[in-house]
Amino acid sequence: MREMYANELEELESLLLEEGRLVDRAIRSALNALARDDLELAEELIAFDDEIDSRYLVIEQGIPLLLARQTPVAGDLRLVLAILYINVHLERIADYCVTIAKLTKLSHDLPRDTSVLEAMEEMGERCCEMLATALEDFHQRDVRHPQALDDMDKPIDRANRKLIDRFVAFGKDEHQREWAIRMMLVSRCLERIGDHTVDIGEQTFYLVGGQFEEFTDASHETPRPA
Secondary structure (H helix, E strand, O other): OHHHHHHHHHHHHHHHHHHHHHHHHHHHHHHHHHHHOOHHHHHHHHHHHHHHHHHHHHHHHHHHHHHHHOOOOHHHHHHHHHHHHHHHHHHHHHHHHHHHHHHHHHOOOOOOOHHHHHHHHHHHHHHHHHHHHHHHHHHHOOOOOOOHHHHHHHHHHHHHHHHHHHHHHHHHOHHHHHHHHHHHHHHHHHHHHHHHHHHHHHHHHHHHHOOOOOOOOOOOOOOOOO
């Protein structure tokens, strides 16, 4: 019975890591669709979200069944909880990618600013780097550098604030203003993807150490919104 339980828990973790790879693909697809103003790719990404949701649901429904059959010991319970919460964060990141795809469609053929797109591409690449780091740390149970993800997230937050100032400057031209408003939402999505990735790192820290700790101090000058 215990061996079956261990195998099921291992399978759930494998599904979670697979979901993470799909989410990485979604981020990159969202960035490509935005950079190319590619409506077809944006549509493909929106449809692709169903595949991510299917993984999410398998994990979400599998955990209660697992707990119903076996009461986990402390370490296993932390793993179950980590999988549960990381699963939610991955699903939310994928939803932000869908939002970016929809905003790309709404912005089609509007006047674009190359420097803004390059800044958002850099933000997105850093999000992918953060996600890869967070999932690898989870897989390896590595918490040697617990603040690394927060440090990686700070440039995304700074870029988001700078872009807001740029968007405000676009207010004189009606068409450019419309594009700027939608790109402001894209920038916000990327900023939130970074935040969710930091949260994944926090779950790994809890899993390994048995103590939950927020990597971003509540007294930070720009605390993360709910």
